[in-house]
Amino acid sequence: MSARHDTLVRFFVVPILIAGAGLAGLLGAQDAFGQENAPRTEQVPIVVRTVEHLHARCPTSPPLLERLTARLDRVREARPGEPAVRVEIRVEEHGDLSSGKLTLGVGAERAEREASSPSCEEVIAALAVMAAIGLDENVPPVEEPPPSPPPPTVAMQPSAGKAPPRAPVAAEPPRAAVMTVSLGTGVQSSTNRALVVMPTLFGEIGWRTAVAPSLRIGVGRSFSHTFSTSRGGASVQWTEAIVDACSEFLRGGDFHGGVCATGEVGQLRAEVEPPLHFPAQSRWWVTAGASARVAWQFHPRLSLEVSGGARMPIVADRLFFEPNTEVYDAPAIIGFFGAAFVARLR
Known part of the structure; x- marks a missing residue:
């Protein structure tokens, strides 16, 4: 009885266990190989060039680039001569009111938004939020375009001509006087x-x-x-x-x-x-x-x-x-x- 049992284990059970272990190892290797070669969806940085024009009572710190990167981590500053999205804010003082304008532009395309408040800090913060929203939702990364097909145009509101199908920044709600x-x-x-x-x-x-x-x-x-x-x-x-x-x-x-x-x-x-x-x-x-x-x-x-x-x-x-x-x-x-x-x- 014991000899027959040893023969059964030797010729049937052991080969089955070995085959099962080999199959499991092969499947595991295929899964690992597939994961290594699967396409990765990486976020491409948005290259920007910031410009600030502020009146004397406005804070100069933190700078606009730092405000943008705090809200949108894939924003980076452009190197000299590198194509980039121009992000410009201008804040002027009208009496006791600070009035600011944001301009996002790539080439001939541009969009503008405005904000005003007695506090210049609030105006700058609002314009920075608008800029981050516009960059994240509508501005494609400015990288070297492939030879073919031509790069898509930026879906932003032009300064003249017909309006695009969508604006880069949600319209600011009307402010009560x-x-x-x-x-x-x-x-x-x-x-x-x-x-x-x-x-x-x-x-x-x-x-x-x-x-x-x-x-x-x-x-x-x-x-x-x-x-x-x-x-x-x-x-x-x-x-x-x-x-x-x-x-x-x-x-x-x-x-x-x-x-x-x-x-x-x-x-x-x-x-x-x-x-x-x-x-x-x-x-x-x-x-x-x-x-x-x-x-x-x-x-x-x-x-x-x-x-x-x-x-x-x-x-x-x-x-x-x-x-x-x-x-x-x-x-x-x-x-x-x-x-x-x-x-x-x-």
Whole structure:
């Protein structure tokens, strides 16, 4: 029984085990060979050349290339003379607002996106995210093209001509206009038959948009001015509310300028000076006009303004002694100029 068992193991079981082990080794070798020779899908680097134009209040660190590589690890800087995608950002200061533009370009093809914020750091960060998205989704790697077929064109928005089927960066959602609130004080002089000086106090609300519209409402009370005649003199004083509706059209660094529609509503009060004695009289004083304004923003929240313009009296009273000795007659056009100090609260 034992001899027959040894013979069975020797001639049947052992050969089967050896054959099975050899087959398993052969299959394992084929799998290893197949894995070594299987095509590998490697990400080709995106070669870029970065350009930054920033205003004086912007941070210069980290640089744009570092911001891109932090979000997209296959971005690398181009070597001298190497074909590359040009990634350019430009941030300019408009008052207390930083406005930035991103340009992605390869050859004649380019795409542009914009962002704005009171913080330059936020603008740069937003433009860097847009650039990374555009490079990752739409820009093919810039490598030496094969002789045939010709390389595909970059699917980016051209600066002119028909639009491509897709844009490199998702359109930025519209930004709500940011409202500003300011307080100020100033002095205004008008050529109202004489040089009349009026201190003013005002409040202003504005909106950060392309033309920066604003509405300013203030109060003023002039110093008294005496108009004299052969029969005596009268002291005249103006107390009024002043309304200015303005828009900005010129911006350059810390300076900006615009035009305003302006109006006044108030009272003109006249008192006869001794030795004459007459009751004081008050009259409505209403004017409308236009002006130009230039401001220098020497601090993010503080600015100095100068303005000048002309107003036309709508209610023009005439003061005189009986029977017809004129003391004051409102002119048809009143020129004025002024200066003010403005503090932005928000």
